[in-house]
Amino acid sequence: MTDSETFRLLGSNGEITLFGVSVQSGNHEDWQFVMGFPRPVKDGDNKEFEKFVDQPGDLWKDIFPRSEPKRFDKPITMQDFSDQARKKIEEILEGPNFHCKTGNYVSIDGDEYFLKIALKEKDMLHSLAERVEARARVKPSAYEKAKVVCPTEHKVGEEFKRYESEHRNLHTKDKQDNCCPAHVLFRKALKDKLEDFEEPNVLRILRRHIINYIQIQELQKAGVVSSFFAVHQWQHLQELHNRGWNNLSRLWSWPKDGTADFIVQYTGVQVAFLFHLYNTFTRWLSGPAVLSTVNFVLRRCPFTSAREMKFVDSAYGAMLCMWTTVFLVRYNQLLNLKTYRWGMEGAEREIVPVRKEFSDEYRGSILDGLQKFAHSLLCLVFIVETIGAAQVISSVSHEAHAHPEESTRGIPNTTVILLAKYAITLNIKVVDLIWTPLSTWLSKKENWRTEPEMKSHMIVKLFAVKFVVFYYPFAHTILIQPYWGKGCDGGEMSGCVSKLRSDLYFFFVCQVLSEAFAVCMTLASVYWSVRSELKSKRAQNHKFTYLELQAKVPEYGEAEQIQDYMQLVLSFGFIAMFGVTCPSMSILCFFVTFPIKRLLAYKISYAHQRVIPRVEEGIGAWRSIMNFIAYIGVTCTCYIVIFVFSIEHMDFASKLLVFILSERALMGLKWVMETFMGTKTVAQLRAEEHNEKVLDKVLNDNDHDKP
Structure with a gap:
């Protein structure tokens, strides 16, 4: 089976052929995380779902540390506990601390219930980023507005040279370049001077915030959740495939x-x-x-x-x-x-x-x-x-x-x-x-x-x-x-x-x-x-x-x-x-x-x-x-x-002496080269020094924003 047969996007009917299997692409591009909940099936072994949960109140507190404790007046089965936990998770994610959108569907064989999760508001992403102290990259255009130069990987004389790559950014579609702007802690007050978060950072910010309210590991330990994973974005995989990274x-x-x-x-x-x-x-x-x-x-x-x-x-x-x-x-x-x-x-x-x-x-x-x-x-x-x-x-x-x-x-x-x-x-x-x-x-x-x-x-x-x-x-x-x-x-x-x-x-x-x-x-x-x-x-x-x-x-x-x-x-x-x-x-x-x-x-x-x-x-x-x-x-x-x-024909003592001298000489040369070349390129040192010099003006000098 060729790579093109194993992997292709069928486009009009929304189907993908992967590993020789035709799968429905659906609207997966809209989601960022999926949480899987086991569920009983007809004619299946459902004994685990019929068992009573030991100390459900303590388990609830471990799973939802920031929520009000829940009192269970009578024994509760794993199935009922799982249903209530899933509803609580949806309530938290859709509530004021997240403003996420959620969706759900049942697996093809009915043994798993999937909860889909995605942030739906950019303002909420900014609030979460500030809360978890995420780092963001300063826009090169912010340097230009401050009337200073954005550093790059190449500097000739006193001038930084900017070169564009043949590839475009996966998210903004702008040409990639060799700019080296600074990264700073995200603040809403600076959002106009900072680049939008790329997908990996959005996933990291959202996941970090989720675990502050929902202890995923406790859900998995209790068997309430069977899987929690980030969603692959097929359009980006297709682009990486076109660029040759994962193209066999x-x-x-x-x-x-x-x-x-x-x-x-x-x-x-x-x-x-x-x-x-x-x-x-x-x-x-x-x-x-x-x-x-x-x-x-x-x-x-x-x-x-x-x-x-x-x-x-x-x-x-x-x-x-x-x-x-x-x-x-x-x-x-x-x-x-x-x-x-x-x-x-x-x-x-x-x-x-x-x-x-x-x-x-x-x-x-x-x-x-x-x-x-x-x-x-x-x-x-x-x-x-x-x-x-x-x-x-x-x-x-x-x-x-x-x-x-x-x-x-x-x-x-x-x-x-x-x-x-x-x-x-x-x-x-x-x-x-x-x-x-x-x-x-x-x-x-x-x-x-x-x-x-x-x-x-x-x-x-x-x-x-x-x-x-x-x-x-x-x-x-x-x-x-x-x-x-x-x-x-x-x-x-x-x-x-x-x-x-x-x-x-x-x-x-x-x-x-x-x-x-x-x-x-x-x-x-x-x-x-x-x-x-x-x-x-x-x-x-x-x-x-x-x-x-x-x-x-x-x-x-x-x-x-x-x-x-x-x-x-x-x-x-x-x-x-x-x-x-x-x-x-x-x-x-x-x-x-x-x-x-x-x-x-x-x-x-x-x-x-x-x-x-x-x-x-x-x-x-x-x-x-x-x-x-x-x-x-x-x-x-x-x-x-x-x-x-x-x-050269030498006795053992002579060989040993030559070995020690040559080995020490090479080790010394190795140390000299490491010291001489340093741990950072000259380009990085220049970019760091330039950013230290102008960053305060780029972020805090608002004179150029005034009419």
Whole structure:
């Protein structure tokens, strides 16, 4: 099935074909949030709805903290409680504190009642924005009225140069440009000088206000609400599709610098930061990919001697050390610039809702501590398994190489040598296949108060194990095997290099295929979920709506976001640490980032619920993790060049001295480059300085408004 067959807008009859299923588009464009309430169905299992609610008064108070307490004089069933809660929610949303419009409809099989929510007044949005202290961007025209210049990303001499992009703003349809106006706390008195809120900000403001009056997590914990999600806007998805972001037919489009600027207008900063990293990494990876192509040609050239090839590999390794440094410094600069332009720099941390699984009574208890300790202990178990498996596989492979004419447990040693290479990759993938869902599940079961708190601990535990699981088997081959146990295959260091190179080639191909397969499986699961829904007897002769399809797909939560970041960071680690022994990895990684990135965009757009935006200042812990990998990469590369390639014949003491000096020199050069280049671009510094100088005049000087 082609992309055009999977995804198209039929226009006149208001139907959309998605995943091979025709769905009714309806008037979903008018709504911002949907809340799903389970309801009993005929001939169904309705026991949960017939149960009596335990202490309904306390539950009511937990759900509606700002409303008057409600007294229940007699026992009430879950169905009756749910109906009353839904009516109360509608009353609150339509009341003076919200002025929302609401709508409702029943799902295709009748087992769910959907409440649609939308702000209907701009004045109310302004009141909410002021109440939650949302940040808004100053209009460039406000600078002009104040007779001052609006700063841009480019300044020549004393003049800021303004350039327009080929793309238009998703909401205003104005041409995007390189302006860098300031972001300030929204105030009604300043609304004429501030830009209108874009969709992600409207969703964030409304959601934050809703949870002040309606505790969504308590509704979900009690089973009153089954889902709460932001509504996808099909017209904007169609526009993003036309621009190529989530269009599978444009896999090989070059990642342009301004792409993230229109992604953020729909998804918010969480997804935009991810794709900004992908785009920057892809563009910068083109350098090592070109040099590795030269390396590949020279390696197969009959006129290149083994000694000359070692010089070429060593030069390539030195280039990788410099590349990781310059790439990360430049990426940090570009990230800080995007953070500033998107109004996230210095933004106060958003008040996030408490997780529905959180229990304040359980927090700090002995069981709570034991639960978290057990998770950490399990990390150690998986790490030990990886180290042990690498040692066993290495020993078996070495024995097979030493006696190729014999057999091991009835298997010819020539076959054992081949199986050992597969065994390394198989162990990595199996351990990862078990650890990732297990650790994610354990983190979600732990008593963390908020999603960001859970996310930070989840990242640490996942990466700690993955770092060892993914990298140790290859580090063992080149760092430990030559000096520990039975040495390299063939008795020489070249045997370890050949084995490492072969194992890396095979693993990297499998890793790429497994990433693509995982994304495709997500899309396939959505397809089968929708198909099975349509085949149910209760769904016959009913139209399946686009809103209901969104209720069936999973949310794009913290675990999914971590996994998408993890794949890119792991690829960066392989290039930084082992790229010197396997230069072709850079070529492969460069080319696979194009389809992987497009598949991720497609998945986020169509196979997940819309991301509810939050305030995030950058990519968080991932920045530190990538810096850590880069430093490890410098050490590994220096070791491989001096101890493994061994261009000059030196004794161990001399090699150790040269290694220490070169490693320290590269680390020092890395520090000098980071210090010299700084954390912000000159363009950002100039924009910040200019805004500090003129902002008071732009916002407070009203002389230009007088007749």
